[in-house]
Amino acid sequence: MPRIVVDVMPKPEILDPQGKAIVGALPRLGFTAFSAVRQGKRFELTVDGEVTEEILAQARNAAETLLSNPVIEDVVNVEVVEA
Amino acid sequence: MTELPLIGEAIAVAANPRLAGAKIGVVTFPGTLDDRDAVRAVRLAGATPVALWHADTTLGDVDAVVIPGGFSYGDYLRAGAISRFAPLMSRIIDAANSDARLPVLGICNGFQILTESHLLPGSMIKNDHLKFMCRDQVLRVENNTTAWTRDYAVGQEITVPLKNQDGQYIADEKTLDALEAEGRVVFRYVGWNPNGSRRDIAGISNAAGNVVGLMPHPEHAVEAGFGPENGSGTEGLGFFTSVLNKIVGDNK
Numbered sequence: 001m002p003r004i005v006v007d008v009m010p011k012p013e014i015l016d017p018q019g020k021a022i023v024g025a026l027p028r029l030g031f032t033a034f035s036a037v038r039q040g041k042r043f044e045l046t047v048d049g050e051v052t053e054e055i056l057a058q059a060r061n062a063a064e065t066l067l068s069n070p071v072i073e074d075v076v077n078v079e080v081v082e083a
Numbered sequence: 084m085t086e087l088p089l090i091g092e093a094i095a096v097a098a099n100p101r102l103a104g105a106k107i108g109v110v111t112f113p114g115t116l117d118d119r120d121a122v123r124a125v126r127l128a129g130a131t132p133v134a135l136w137h138a139d140t141t142l143g144d145v146d147a148v149v150i151p152g153g154f155s156y157g158d159y160l161r162a163g164a165i166s167r168f169a170p171l172m173s174r175i176i177d178a179a180n181s182d183a184r185l186p187v188l189g190i191c192n193g194f195q196i197l198t199e200s201h202l203l204p205g206s207m208i209k210n211d212h213l214k215f216m217c218r219d220q221v222l223r224v225e226n227n228t229t230a231w232t233r234d235y236a237v238g239q240e241i242t243v244p245l246k247n248q249d250g251q252y253i254a255d256e257k258t259l260d261a262l263e264a265e266g267r268v269v270f271r272y273v274g275w276n277p278n279g280s281r282r283d284i285a286g287i288s289n290a291a292g293n294v295v296g297l298m299p300h301p302e303h304a305v306e307a308g309f310g311p312e313n314g315s316g317t318e319g320l321g322f323f324t325s326v327l328n329k330i331v332g333d334n335k
Contacts, residue, residue, distance in 0.1 A: 010208075013255075014208065014253060015211070017208065017209040017210070017211055017213050017251070017279075018209060021213050066160070066164065066168070067160070069161055069199065069206055071198070071204075071205060071206040071253075071254065072253065
C-alpha cells in the first residue's frame with residue numbers, strides 16, 4: 001500500500017528547545033561532530049489504492065491545515081513512498 | 084448540572100439574582116483537567132456555570148465561554164491542535180467573531196486551543212528550559228478594557244498559579260509589535276519570565292477584547308485558603324467577576 005510521507009520542521013527563525021537539549025546531550029556520548037540539531041516530525045499517510053493527484057493535493061492541504069502550525073512550523077516535504 | 088460540593092464560606096455570599104441569571108459555559112474536551120475548577124470559579128463569582136462537551140453542536144444560550152486547562156487529546160500532534168477541530172469549537176469561533184462578540188477565555192491549554200483556532204495570534208512552544216513549571220506567578224495587568232479584565236486596574240499585580248510545559252509564547256516581531264501597539268498584551272510576567280515567552284507575555288486578547296488567552300490559571304486563585312499564599316489567594320476571581328459585570332451591564 002502506498003504511503004504519503006509529510007515532513008514538518010520548526011521554522012528556521014524559531015529556537016527549537018528540544019533540538020537544543022539533544023545537541024547538548026550528544027557530546028556526552030562522544031558524538032562531537034554535530035554543532036546543531038533541529039527536531040521535526042514525519043507523518044506517514046497510508047492510501048488504500050493508487051495515489052492520484054487529487055489525493056496528493058488532499059495530503060498537502062492536510063499538511064498545511066492540521067499536521068503543521070504555520071506560525072511555528074514549515075511543511076518541508078510531501079512525497080509518495082511505495083510500500 | 085449537579086450541585087458541586089462546596090468548601091469554605093466564600094460560596095455563602097447571597098447570590099444576586101441578576102448575576103445568577105448570567106450563564107457561563109465551561110468546555111470539556113477529552114483530557115481537560117481544570118473544568119471543575121473553572122465551574123467552581125464561575126459559581127463563586129455569582130454566575131451560573133453550564134457544562135459544555137466538545138462534541139456538542141450548539142452553545143445553547145450561554146453568555147460567555149471558558150476553555151479550561153489540561154491536556155486535551157493528550158497534547159497529541161501539538162497542544163490544542165486536534166481540539167481546534169471539535170464541533171463545538173466551530174460554534175465558539177463563529178460566536179466570538181460575530182457582532183455579539185461572545186466573551187471567550189482560554190486558560191493554559193485553552194489558550195493553546197485559541198491560538199490553534201486563529202482566534203488569537205502566535206503560538207506556544209516548549210518552555211525554554213524544557214521543564215514542566217509549577218509555581219505561584221506574579222502577573223501585571225496591562226489592559227483592563229477586555230471583557231475579562233475590567234475589574235482590575237492597569238498596572239495591578241496579581242498572583243495566580245502557573246503550571247505548564249509548553250508555555251513559551253512566540254510570534255514574529257511584526258505580530259508582537261502590533262500586539263503592543265494595539266494594547267493587546269493583557270498580562271505580562273513580573274519578576275521572572277518562567278518559560279522564555281517573547282516580551283514576557285503571559286496573556287493576550289483579540290482586537291475586540293472579547294477573546295482573552297493566558298497561560299497562568301486564574302481559576303485556581305478564587306477562594307481564600309486554596310489559592311497562592313502570596314497575596315489574598317483570590318486574585319484570579321476578577322476574571323470571572325469582570326465578565327459577569329460585562330454581561331449584566333450589557334443586558335441592562
